[in-house]
Amino acid sequence: MTRRRALVILVVVLAWTEAAARQQVFRARVDAVVVDVSVTERNRPIRGLTARDFELTDNGVPQRIADVGSDSLPLDVTLIVDMSGRGVVQPSLVAGVNNIRKSLRPADRASIITFTGTVREWTPLADAASIPRFPMPAFPHEAGSPNGPTACYDAIALSIVTPPTSGRRQLAIVFSADRDTTSFLDARAVLDIAKRSDSAVFVVRAPFDLEPTEAPREGATRVAITVDPLAIQPRFFRDLAEVTGGRVEEVKAFTMMRNDSQGFAFQVRMGAPLGEAFVRALEDFRSSYVLRYMPEGVASNGWHDISVRVANGGRFEVRARSGYVR
Amino acid sequence: MKQSPVVRVAAGVLCLTAALIVSVAWMPSRAAESLVEQAFADYAAGDIRAISRIIPANYFDGVGRPALRREVDTAVSRWTRDRRQIQAVFLLDLARFGLVDLREPAPFPLDPGSDPVAVEVIAKARVFVTGRPDAPGRNPREDAFEIAWHKTAIALLGGMQRPDLLEKVGVAPLRRRMAASPPARGDARLIDPWIELAGAIQQEQSTIVDPRMLASAGPAAVRRFDEAARFGESRSEALVRKSWLCVRLGRYAEALAALDALGAPGDVADEAVRYWSRLSRGRSLAGLGRDDEAARRYEEALAIFPGAQTPLAALTAIEVRRGNVDAAYRWAAQGRAAALGRVDPWLQYGAGDYRHFQRRLDRLREAGR
Numbered sequence: 272m273t274r275r276r277a278l279v280i281l282v283v284v285l286a287w288t289e290a291a292a293r294q295q296v297f298r299a300r301v302d303a304v305v306v307d308v309s310v311t312e313r314n315r316p317i318r319g320l321t322a323r324d325f326e327l328t329d330n331g332v333p334q335r336i337a338d339v340g341s342d343s344l345p346l347d348v349t350l351i352v353d354m355s356g357r358g359v360v361q362p363s364l365v366a367g368v369n370n371i372r373k374s375l376r377p378a379d380r381a382s383i384i385t386f387t388g389t390v391r392e393w394t395p396l397a398d399a400a401s402i403p404r405f406p407m408p409a410f411p412h413e414a415g416s417p418n419g420p421t422a423c424y425d426a427i428a429l430s431i432v433t434p435p436t437s438g439r440r441q442l443a444i445v446f447s448a449d450r451d452t453t454s455f456l457d458a459r460a461v462l463d464i465a466k467r468s469d470s471a472v473f474v475v476r477a478p479f480d481l482e483p484t485e486a487p488r489e490g491a492t493r494v495a496i497t498v499d500p501l502a503i504q505p506r507f508f509r510d511l512a513e514v515t516g517g518r519v520e521e522v523k524a525f526t527m528m529r530n531d532s533q534g535f536a537f538q539v540r541m542g543a544p545l546g547e548a549f550v551r552a553l554e555d556f557r558s559s560y561v562l563r564y565m566p567e568g569v570a571s572n573g574w575h576d577i578s579v580r581v582a583n584g585g586r587f588e589v590r591a592r593s594g595y596v597r
Numbered sequence: 598m599k600q601s602p603v604v605r606v607a608a609g610v611l612c613l614t615a616a617l618i619v620s621v622a623w624m625p626s627r628a629a630e631s632l633v634e635q636a637f638a639d640y641a642a643g644d645i646r647a648i649s650r651i652i653p654a655n656y657f658d659g660v661g662r663p664a665l666r667r668e669v670d671t672a673v674s675r676w677t678r679d680r681r682q683i684q685a686v687f688l689l690d691l692a693r694f695g696l697v698d699l700r701e702p703a704p705f706p707l708d709p710g711s712d713p714v715a716v717e718v719i720a721k722a723r724v725f726v727t728g729r730p731d732a733p734g735r736n737p738r739e740d741a742f743e744i745a746w747h748k749t750a751i752a753l754l755g756g757m758q759r760p761d762l763l764e765k766v767g768v769a770p771l772r773r774r775m776a777a778s779p780p781a782r783g784d785a786r787l788i789d790p791w792i793e794l795a796g797a798i799q800q801e802q803s804t805i806v807d808p809r810m811l812a813s814a815g816p817a818a819v820r821r822f823d824e825a826a827r828f829g830e831s832r833s834e835a836l837v838r839k840s841w842l843c844v845r846l847g848r849y850a851e852a853l854a855a856l857d858a859l860g861a862p863g864d865v866a867d868e869a870v871r872y873w874s875r876l877s878r879g880r881s882l883a884g885l886g887r888d889d890e891a892a893r894r895y896e897e898a899l900a901i902f903p904g905a906q907t908p909l910a911a912l913t914a915i916e917v918r919r920g921n922v923d924a925a926y927r928w929a930a931q932g933r934a935a936a937l938g939r940v941d942p943w944l945q946y947g948a949g950d951y952r953h954f955q956r957r958l959d960r961l962r963e964a965g966r
Contacts, residue, residue, distance in 0.1 A: 384933060388944040390906055392933040420944045425910040425932075432913050432929035452758070452805070453944050455876060455907045460914045467917055 303337070304329070304566055307440065307471050307516050308579050309559040309590040316558040317587055325562060328578045332568040340561035345378035347396060348553065349443040349470070351430045355387035355421040364446060367475075367546035368405040371444070374550050375399035380439075384430045388420030388453045396433075423447055423504075424454035424461045427511070431468045441470040442556045444549060445511075448477040450504055458507040466514050466574070467596045473517040473552035474508045475545060516592035518555070520548045559590075572597055633668040634675075640690070641683050645962070648687070648694050662714050669714075673721055677728065682742050683965035688722035689750055690958065691715075716757075719750050720766050727774060734785035742964055744789050747771055748950070749957040751795055755949025760803040763949070768792075768799045777828060790828030794835055797821035798949045801842055805947040815846050826858070833865045833874075840877045841946075849884035852877060869942035869952060872901045876943065879911055888919050904935045907943040 308325070310317040322336040350368060368383060375381055382396040383405060394402055423445075431443050465472060505519075512519045522545050562579070569575060579591040632651050639647035651668065669691070676684045692715040726746050733740055754767040775787040800818040804811040822839035825831045836855045843852035856878050865871040879894035892915050899908040909932035916925035945952040 389941065390910075390933060390935075395933075420947075422906075422944075425906065428910050428913055429906070429929050429932040432917060432925050434926050452947060455880075455911055455943060456914055464914060464917050 302565060303563050304575075304577075304595060306562045306564075306577060306579065306591050307556065307559045308562055309516070309518075309555060309588075310581055310584070311555075311588045311590075312586055316555075317581075317584075318558075320560060320581065322562075324581055324584070325560075326580050326582055327562060327564060328576075329564075329566050330569045330575050331578075334564045334567060337563045337565060340563070344438065344440050344561060345376065345380070346553075346557065347433075347436065347439050347441050348375065348379065348381040349396075349430050349433070349441075350381065350383045350549075351426055351443060351445045352383065352385045353387075353421065353423060353426075353445075353447045354385045363545045365405055366544065367446070367549040370546040371549045371553060372399070372402050372404070374553050375402075384426065386422055386426035388422050390422065390426045390429050420453040421451055422454045423451040424456045424458060426454075427472075428456050428461050428464050431470045431472065432464060433470075435469040440556070440561065441468070442553070443470040443472045443515075443517075444552050445472060445474045445508075446477075446545070446549075447474065447504075447508065458504075458510070462507075462510055462514060465511055466594065468515065470515060471517045471556055471592065472511050472515040473556065474512055474519040475548040475552065476505075476508060476519060476521045477523075477545060514593045516559075516590060518552075518590065520551065522548045562591075566597075633672045637672065637684065637687050640687050641681075641966070643966075645690065648691050651691075652694060666714055666717065669718055669721065673725055677725065680725075680729065681965075683962075685722055685726045685746055686958075686961050686965035688718055688725065689746065689753070689961070692718040692722070692750075693753060693954075693958070716754075716762055716766055719754065723747075723750065723766070723770060732785050733774070733787045740787055742961075744775070744787050745957065745961050745964060747775065747787075748789075748791065748795075749954065749961050752950035752952075752954035752957055755798065755802065756951030756954060758802065758806055758948060760799055760806055763799045763802065768796050772796070790825070790831055793821070793825040793828065794831040795950065797825050797835065798838065801838060802947065802949055804842070804845070811845060815842055818842055819846070833859060833867060833870050837865075837870050837874045837877060840881065841873065844877055844880045844884060847884070849881045852881040853885075856881070868901065869945065872898050872905075872942050873946060875901065876907060876911065879908075879915075883915060883918075888915055891915055892919075902941065904938070905941040905943070906932050906935045907941055909935060 306327070310320060320339070322339045325336055325339070327334050327336055348371065350371060352364065352368060354364075371381065377399055379399045380396050381394075381399060381402055383393040383402070385391050385393050393405070427443075427445060433441075435441055508519050511517070566575070574594055574596050576594045577591060580589055581587050636647040636651045652665070669688070673688070694715070726743055729739055729743070731739060733743070751763070751767045751771070754763045757763070771792060775789055775792045777788075777790040777793045779788055780786055797818055800814055800821055804814050804818065819839055819842050822835045822842065825835035826839065836859050840852040840855040843849070843855060856874055859865060859874060865874060875894050875898035879891040879898065882888070882894060883891035892912060895908045895911045895915065899905060899912070902908075909928050912928040913925050913932060916922075916928060942952065
């Protein structure tokens with residue numbers, strides 16, 4: 272082999288190594304794997320656990336946990352808020368977003384992204400103190416269609432693909448009250464992104480009960496829907512939360528009563544406020560453990576299934592992301 | 598027989614009282630009728646906002662709807678005796694107010710583009726339009742107006758995203774009135790190949806509004822787009838919509854073949870359709886695992902509508918999948934900050950012909966006057 276040919280091979284190998292390394296990196300920590308783990312009993316967080324209390328497998332291979340962090344790490348919180356369709360919940364929704372602002376610690380950061388058919392970064396990632404109060408928005412009239420479009424999948428994809436910052440934990444809270452009508456991406460594409468993301472995704476949904484016909488009341492809010500959104504997307508949200516270690520909370524924010532036979536007109540009865548659900552998601556994530564380990568005995572590339580349990584913690588509910596991609 | 602003065606006075610009082618009762622009983626409805634007709638007179642004179650004056654303040658509560666329904670019925674029955682094209686345009690514009698414009702002042706509007714009276718008005722107006730004295734084919738000017746009216750009405754119904762009503766009030770009755778090409782025998786019809794595309798779009802919309810319908814109704818809709826693609830005027834949009842439907846059905850090779858049949862991208866005059874074709878081609882290629890080519894098609898879509906979020910979301914997803922992390926971050930950041938300044942035509946895809954509605958209505962108003 273000539274020296275020139277050897278040099279060419281070396282260059283090709285180096286270039287391939289560089290490209291391969293770049294392809295594997297979507298999560299921030301290439302070598303160490305960091306997993307947020309929530310341990311609760313009857314919805315109350317269990318505190319005081321140490322590395323020895325956890326059993327973690329990576330693709331079925333038991334791993335040694337290097338260290339366990341707690342809630343001291345600052346958070347980067349992304350609120351992804353559906354402002355389309357179910358405008359009826361907007362006052363409660365605005366209160367919920369502002370509740371989150373109050374619950375942030377000084378070192379935390381947050382961004383607020385709203386969406387209808389269009390995604391809008393209302394405020395980019397900023398320190399807790401500098402996030403402005405979220406205002407009551409005007410109804411988002413989009414001239415593209417008389418029925419408000421909703422692009423939930425596209426909004427989530429654009430919102431959770433952000434460069435992670437070392438030493439900070441990533442949390443996304445999605446509020447959704449409507450079905451997706453206009454996204455270009457589908458559920459599978461978003462789940463694929465979520466698997467490769469560092470963010471834990473919590474979902475607050477406001478499904479509604481549809482009650483039988485009731486006579487119109489004077490002054491009642493007139494609303495109309497086409498298809499029960501509950502029938503279409505709950506599976507996606509469950510999967511999204513599961514792959515990222517988040518969870519779904521459903522809030523009965525309102526009840527709809529049909530008052531015509533064609534499915535045009537409904538009346539609304541307001542229910543539980545949404546605000547507490549946002550704060551619960553934040554506190555749930557903050558109280559979770561941060562497990563760090565160096566994968567051993569597993570392939571370096573591809574999807575890795577993660578399983579976490581607490582030794583002798585049969586009564587505890589343990590929640591963590593279902594895996595990661597390297 | 599001679600009557601006494603007392604009887605004559607009593608009879609006179611009785612007549613006056615009866616006349617008074619009758620006039621009082623008439624007053625409210627006459628006043629209501631005149632409100633619609635007065636608004637129409639102003640509208641016909643060029644004041645298109647005149648319609649807002651006849652929408653009762655309590656309309657959204659459902660309380661004002663019956664009154665408006667009665668007023669419209671009365672006006673239509675009178676106009677039938679003195680038919681003018683502008684009356685049909687007025688009724689469509691009135692429906693537009695119910696379906697679109699009135700939603701903005703509502704306190705908590707919720708998918709508010711659906712109003713039963715507005716749909717009834719379209720149905721009544723269609724009967725009014727088709728009840729013209731001469732049959733289709735006899736008067737080209739009347740035919741042209743009627744075709745333009747139907748296309749505008751279906752554009753409005755498409756925007757409601759209620760495919761059931763689009764079929765019932767729009768497409769189904771029109772199939773009996775319009776054909777894509779002259780029939781060999783039978784009744785004279787209005788002729789416009791667009792009717793095939795309208796029918797296919799209605800069927801496609803049923804799968805968009807309720808994705809559970811995709812498996813059952815999707816293949817039939819694909820065949821209908823094939824039918825629509827036989828006609829030059831509808832060909833581009835029919836092929837692009839067929840390709841997207843095939844993408845949603847997981848038939849990626851067929852989706853690509855439909856787009857290949859389009860010819861060169863520059864051959865598609867409609868900018869939105871050209872944009873959709875790039876997006877659909879990107880998704881088809883991605884479905885076949887040809888991610889590099891898919892990314893290039895998404896970038897072409899972005900070049901047609903710079904700043905549009907749809908191709909930015911698509912590029913984000915494809916770069917994540919390809920492991921190009923930095924590129925994915927860049928596209929996502931652009932997507933979050935995007936400000937297109939106009940409606941991303943992707944948002945209009947599911948609303949059928951609604952993207953043509955305003956232009957068609959403007960032309961119709963001109964034609965009606």
